[in-house]
Amino acid sequence: MGRRPCCPKEINKGAWSREEDQTLSKYVAIHGEGKWQKVAQNAGLKRCGKSCRQRWLNYLKPGIKRGDISVDEEDLIIRLHPLLGNRWALIAKRLPGRTDNEIKNYWNTNLSKKLQKQPTSSYVSSLQRKHHEEETKQVHVAPEAPRPRRVKAVQHSKMLDNGVCENCTPSNKVEGSSDEASFTDFLIDIDQSHLLNIGDDSNSKVLPQMEEEDHNNINNVGLTNSPSSSPPSDHCHHLLPEKFDSLETLLDVELKRMASFLGLEND
DNA sequence: AAGCCTATCAACCGCCGTTGG
DNA sequence: TCCAACGGCGGTTGATAGGCT
Incomplete structure (x- = not known):
């Protein structure tokens, strides 16, 4: 049997020519985005609909930033x-003008290597160090060093039924672990599920030590620039917001904090 | 100058969720 | 309710440019 091919056999593959770009751009300018299969047919492009969509979204669409x-x-x-x-x-979506493909490529070719040399946890440590240095006005940073930003929030701990955070166990050693990435992803996935599980308050847990804190502490989920924050290795933030409309809402909160920290709040 | 190696990035592939008939 | 088509997404590949020997 096999899978039905999504495109006819007689299609162009590989790099797009200038003519194809122009044809696609003109067609989308007139008819708008969407119905990519029809775009390919009606515009006379010997391209797969998906290919047209990708070319438009990643390259031709106005406002796309490239490089740098x-x-x-x-x-x-x-x-x-x-x-x-x-x-x-x-x-x-959080980087206007940037495409998922570009970010993915940038991550795979640049950042993953940087962070491999300096794993996330030590990267976090360096950020903390730098932050402290900034606080004390004793800044000594190698030119190639990552910019110091506090990234406590990688610690999205899985909440257990008894309210104990797995991440707090003495055996919890993320630094240098080969499982670091998957561990982090696992934790994040768990919490995203929690966060998105709105409408079911039983899933929205706030541990006792959290309850006494200001609602603003919701910002401790994710990233923080709090100079007084403890390092992630010695403190877990047991918190899940009582109710978030969605993960997007959570991210908006965090991004506002980031923007504030970066001095970009007006952007 | 030539050949090899590495990095980069555009594009393809295939899976999966959504939608509409 | 089912199913095919479509669209979105992430992983991977391959062409090519640039650097190195």
């Missing part, structure tokens, strides 16, 4: 990745 990922953008990607995992499309 700024330091702030890189920083945002580094911060969002622990939070979202390889959800490149979600990350891309």
Whole structure:
């Protein structure tokens, strides 16, 4: 049997020519996006609909930024990745003009290597160090060093039924572990499920030590720039917001904090 | 100058969720 | 309710440019 091919056999593959780009751009300008299969047919492009969509979204669409990922953008990607995992499309939504493909490529070719040399936890430590240095006005950073930003929030701990955080067990050793990535992803997935499980308050847990804290502490989920925050290794933030409309809401909160920290709140 | 190696990134592939008949 | 088509997404591949020997 096998899978039905999504495209006719006689289609062009590989790099798009200028003529094809122009044809596609004109067609979309007139008819709008969507119905990509029809776009390919009606525009006379010997291309798969998916290919047209990808070409438009990743290259031709107005407003697409290309190349030169700024330091702030890189920083945002580094911060969002622990939070979202390889959800490149979600990350891309937070970087106007950037496409998921570009971010994915940038991650795979640049950031993953950087973070391999300096694993997330030690990266976090360096950020903390730098943050402390900034606090004490004793800044000594190698030019190539990552910009110091506090990234406590990678620690999205799985909540157990008894309210104990798995992440707090003495055996919890993330640093240098080969399981680090999957561990983090696992934790994040768990919490995303919790967060998205709105309408079921039984799933929205706030541990006792959390209850006495200000509602603003919701911001401790994800990223923080709090100078007084404890390092992730010695403190777990047992918290899940009582109610988030969605993960997007959570991210908006965090991004506002990030923007504030970056001094970009007006952007 | 030539050959090899590595990095980059555009594009393809296939899975999966959504939608509409 | 079912199913086919479509669209979105993430993983992977392959072409190519640039650097190195």
